[in-house]
Amino acid sequence: xxxxxxxxxxxxxxxxKDVMRPVHEGIIDSETPIVKVLELMATEPKRRIIYVVDxxxxxxxxxxxxxxxxxxxxxxxxxxxxxxxxxxxxxxxxGTIAQDYVGKIVACHPDDTLAEAxxxxxxxxxxxxxxxxxxxxxxxxxxxxxxxxxxLYKLKP
Numbered sequence: 001x002x003x004x005x006x007x008x009x010x011x012x013x014x015x016x017k018d019v020m021r022p023v024h025e026g027i028i029d030s031e032t033p034i035v036k037v038l039e040l041m042a043t044e045p046k047r048r049i050i051y052v053v054d055x056x057x058x059x060x061x062x063x064x065x066x067x068x069x070x071x072x073x074x075x076x077x078x079x080x081x082x083x084x085x086x087x088x089x090x091x092x093x094x095g096t097i098a099q100d101y102v103g104k105i106v107a108c109h110p111d112d113t114l115a116e117a118x119x120x121x122x123x124x125x126x127x128x129x130x131x132x133x134x135x136x137x138x139x140x141x142x143x144x145x146x147x148x149x150x151x152l153y154k155l156k157p
Contacts, residue, residue, distance in 0.1 A: 007154050011147075012115030016108055019150060020131045020140035023051060027138065030054040030099035034070065037098050041067055048127050049141075052098045057136040060102025070101065107132045110139060114150075117142055 026047045028037060037050055041064065050062040107130045108117040121129050121144065131140040 008151065011151055011154055012113060012118070014114045014150070015110065016112045016114065016117050016131055016142055017110035017140075019114065019146050020110065020142045021146065023130075023138060023141050027051045027053055028098050030059055030097065030102075032098040034096055034098065034101060037062055037101070038067060038070075049130070050098075051130055051138055051141075052102050053138060054099070056138075058105060058107065058130055058132050058138045059099060060105055061130065062098060062101050066101050066103070105130075105132075105136075108142065109133070114147060118147060 025044065026040070026049065028040065028050055030052050032052075040050060041047065041062075048064060051058060052060045052062060106120060106124045106126065108120055110131055110133065117129060120126070121142075128141050128143040130138055131142055133139050
């Protein structure tokens with residue numbers, strides 16, 4: 001048991017830049033119509049996050065949850081969307097482009113450790129996390145699968 005604990009601690013010290021993947025798809029411009037965002041998520045079922053950029057800088061992400069909230073509102077299920085911390089219904093009624101649907105940016109940086117990135121992912125209930133540089137530019141992504149695969153590799157005798 002101690003052996004596994006030590007190996008997991010070693011994994012936590014690895015830097016994000018040594019594990020992250022480049023992002024080849026799922027990047028849209030902030031002015032993209034929301035219908036196109038729905039289409040992208042529907043045609044890329046493995047993609048759980050859509051990255052929204054403005055002049056190369058990450059301004060937010062759109063998740064399946066956000067798109068389901070949009071659909072629920074359009075179906076008249078507004079009671080599902082009542083939240084004290086934000087007027088979610090208003091942005092969905094008037095919003096027509098991707099930037100109207102992004103929330104706060106939750107990301108990690110290439111020089112963060114996997115322990116730091118994993119903590120952010122757990123705290124924010126994320127399956128994958130964008131990796132941004134010091135200027136806010138999207139440089140990659142890190143998935144829980146990437147971390148699990150690394151753990152499996154390191155834990156094998």
